[in-house]
Amino acid sequence: MSAKAAYLTASVTSSAGRPASPIWHPFTQHALQPEMTPIVRGEGAYLYTPEGARIIDAISSWWVVTHGHRYAPIIEAIKAQADQLDQVIFAGYTHPPAEALAADLVAVTPEGLDHVFFSDSGSTCVEVALKMALGYWRNIGAPRTRIVVMEGSYHGDTIGTMSVGARGVFNAAYAPLLFDVAQVPFPEQGREEETLKALEALCAEAPAAFIVEPLILGSGGMKMYGPDVLAAMKRICEAHGVLFIADEVMTGWGRTGTLFACDQAGVVPDIACYSKGLTGGSLPLAVTMCSRAIFDAHYSEDRTRTFFHSSSYTANPIACAAGHANLQVWRNEPVPARIEALRAMQAARLERFRDDARFADVRQCGTIAALDLKVNDAGYLADIGPRLRAFFADRHLLLRPLGNTIYVMPPYCVTGDDLDAIYDGIAAAAEMLA
C-alpha cells in the first residue's frame, strides 16, 4: 500500500481490539482512533512525548494556551498559591486571589462590566450568562425567556449551551431536550444586512437576550465577520432593550488582535463570558461578567431573588492565582506587540495559499488564520478531518481541522520557523490529497 493509500484508509479502519485504557476521551470515536498520543511535558509552543519527540502545538491545546505552555510567571503563582490555600467554599467566604483577579478583570474588560461571577469552564460561564439574563427579566417583573442566537454558533456542550448552539450531528441524540431559540443568519460578507434585519425583527418580539461569538465563530468553522456588524448588532439589541451576551470564551485574551473582540467594535456587552485563556491556559477557570443593572436586579432582601448558581470549585484559589498572574503578564509584558508580530507572521504565511486553487476562503482574524481545503465531501464527519489530523501528527504538528477547514491558532510565543513548519505541513497535506 502506498503511503497515500495508507493515510486514506487509516482513519476508517476499525481497530482490532478494544482500547487498553479505561479512559473515554472527549470528541473521540475510539473505534476509529485506537491510540492516544501520550504527552509528558510542555514548554512554550511545544509538547513532548515520552520518547522526546517535539510536537508544535499549532492550536494552543484547544485554544487555551496563550503565552505558551508552563509560562514562568503563571507557574510561579500557582506554586506560591498552592502553599497558602488550595480550596475554600466561596459562598460566604472569599480569598485574596479571587479579589485581586476580579478587580483586575473589572479594570480591563469593557467599561460597565462591574460584577464578576466565577465558574470553571466555558460551557458553565455561558450557562451562568443565560441564567443571569432570565433572572434579570424575572426579577424586574417582566419575565422573558426567549434567546436569540447566530446561525452556526458554538457555546458549549451542556444541554443549555447546546440549545443556543448550532444543531447537528453533535447533539442530534439530545435534540428533544434542547430548548427552542430564535436564529439570525450568519452575516456572510456582502449580506450583512440580512442578519441585521432578522435581528431587528426578532428583537421587536421582546426576547430576553441575544448571545453571540464576537468577530469569529470558532467551532462553527472559524467563520469571520467585521466589527461594524458586531457594533450594529449591539445597537439593535440596545434599541429594543434586549440583553447582549458576548461569548468571548475563545476570542478573549488577544486571539482576535485586541485583548477582547468587543474592544474592536467599541461594544460593551450586558453580559460577557471569558474562560480558555483566562489563566493563560494553565488551569480551568471561567468568569461571567455583567452590568450593574443585572446584578442589581438580583440584589434584594428578598431571598427568592438570589442568584442560585454554584459549582463546588467556584473561584478555586489556585486557578484564581493563575488568572491573576495572567493579568499581571498582560500588564507587565509587551503582549500586544507579540500578538501584532504573530498576526503579521501569520498574514505573510497565508499569502502563498491565496492563489492556490486547492484552497478557498483564506482568512485571518488577529492571531487566528484559517483556510478551507477544497474537497468533495466537506462535512465534519467526512473522513478528511481525521485523515488530515493523522497526516499532521506524523509531521509532529498538532493541528485539528474542523472538517475541511484548517486553522492555525498557536500560542503567542510561536516562532517564524515553527510557523514555516506548520504551513509547509498544510501545503504537503494538499499534495497528499491531490
Ligand SMILES: *Cc1c(COP(=O)(O)O)cnc(C)c1O
Ligand atoms: C470552547 C468554547 C466554549 C465552551 O468552553 P468549555 O470550556 O469547553 O466548556 C464556549 N463558547 C465558545 C465560543 C467556545 O469556543
